[in-house]
Amino acid sequence: xxxxxxxxxxxxxxxLAMAATAKAMAAQGIDVIDFSTGEPDFDTPEPVxxxxxxxxxxxxxxxxxxxxxxELRGAIVDKLKVEQGLQYEKSQILVSCGAKHSLYNLAxxxxxxxxxxxxxxxxxVSYSDQALLNDATPVLLATKESEGYAIDPAALEQHITPKxxxxxxxxxxxxxxxxxxxxxxxxxxxxxVRHHLVVISDEIYEKxxxxxxxxxxxxxxxxxxxxQTVVINGVSKAYAMTGWRVGYAAGPKDLITAxxxxxxxxxxxxxxxxxxxxxxxxxxxxxxTKQMVAEFDRRRRAIVEGLxxxxxxxxxxxxxxxxxxxxxxxxLGKHGPTGPVNAxxxxxxxxxxxxxxxxxxxxxxxxxxxxxxxxxxxxxTITNGLKRLRGAxxxxx
Numbered sequence: 057x058x059x060x061x062x063x064x065x066x067x068x069x070x071x072l073a074m075a076a077t078a079k080a081m082a083a084q085g086i087d088v089i090d091f092s093t094g095e096p097d098f099d100t101p102e103p104v105x106x107x108x109x110x111x112x113x114x115x116x117x118x119x120x121x122x123x124x125x126x127e128l129r130g131a132i133v134d135k136l137k138v139e140q141g142l143q144y145e146k147s148q149i150l151v152s153c154g155a156k157h158s159l160y161n162l163a164x165x166x167x168x169x170x171x172x173x174x175x176x177x178x179x180x181v182s183y184s185d186q187a188l189l190n191d192a193t194p195v196l197l198a199t200k201e202s203e204g205y206a207i208d209p210a211a212l213e214q215h216i217t218p219k220x221x222x223x224x225x226x227x228x229x230x231x232x233x234x235x236x237x238x239x240x241x242x243x244x245x246x247x248x249v250r251h252h253l254v255v256i257s258d259e260i261y262e263k264x265x266x267x268x269x270x271x272x273x274x275x276x277x278x279x280x281x282x283x284q285t286v287v288i289n290g291v292s293k294a295y296a297m298t299g300w301r302v303g304y305a306a307g308p309k310d311l312i313t314a315x316x317x318x319x320x321x322x323x324x325x326x327x328x329x330x331x332x333x334x335x336x337x338x339x340x341x342x343x344x345t346k347q348m349v350a351e352f353d354r355r356r357r358a359i360v361e362g363l364x365x366x367x368x369x370x371x372x373x374x375x376x377x378x379x380x381x382x383x384x385x386x387x388l389g390k391h392g393p394t395g396p397v398n399a400x401x402x403x404x405x406x407x408x409x410x411x412x413x414x415x416x417x418x419x420x421x422x423x424x425x426x427x428x429x430x431x432x433x434x435x436x437t438i439t440n441g442l443k444r445l446r447g448a449x450x451x452x453x
Contacts, residue, residue, distance in 0.1 A: 075090070077093055091430050092415060098424060105333070125331050129149040170191075178232055180230045183422040184196075206259035207244060228376025231428040283308060286305055291334045301326065381428050
């Protein structure tokens, strides 16, 4: 069977693949320490579950409008106004089956052959593949670990061509945990406005911030940049609702309408019950989120301290999200029982086979020098995992 050419441009999501492998090994009784999964280990808050149960009992189990129920879109409008000072109408909101789905709808509605989209590296693995699936060219903009993965405005300008249509920003960032402050966002916004770029602002980790930091949406920096920005968000990370599959996009009405038309011909509406649950999350979930983030902060400090104590490994302190992104250059080039370890992929394979530790290699994120570990797991897992990791790396020669 001859498949469409676009299929050959992409690979399966490496994060999901590693998580699936770890779960399969655990199901076989293997003691796997899983640092691969990008989801909170907390249970969904009780008010959210109660709202879902009430929806089931009330028979709210049928089709809804394909772009989302009015109540949820209204809750999103209220959230964006109160928390970011953003003014949207319900017609400018699209509810989808997760933030990833929102991003894909956007790529389909916006990108076409000949377009370029600038993606700062390191980057979330699906940005590039979604662009490729829609015939666009990802243009990777390197950032430096030594500079906190900040975008260099001069470098950004140099990457812009007549074909450049969009720029993705992700703050806090998966995989680095880096955050963009107001001053940096103002400089990015000025460039985007000057070059008429669409800014895709992935804010899914906006509430997972540390050290007193506050989230700033680039769309809040003025009417010009707001008119060129699509905000992507959802309830998965902030409210431990990854499996409920509710994300949303907010942006220019014509673009959101186009995205909604695409969704109406693909998935139709997101799950009706999940939408009712998402309303409860947005209205009543803040206390839960604060407690969860406080615990993530404790784990963040523990895992970074532990990683920095391992010879050959260094790890900067992430300012947001729930990932550590250690630099493992100091162990590359060595050999282990399974062969040479010359790249992050080699190291991830070695750790899984020899020490039963699941991590995600850096290459799919755009790095040849890092691995990603999620600390959205228990403190016991972190403590035992660090011991096991140190022991495995000490066996490399």
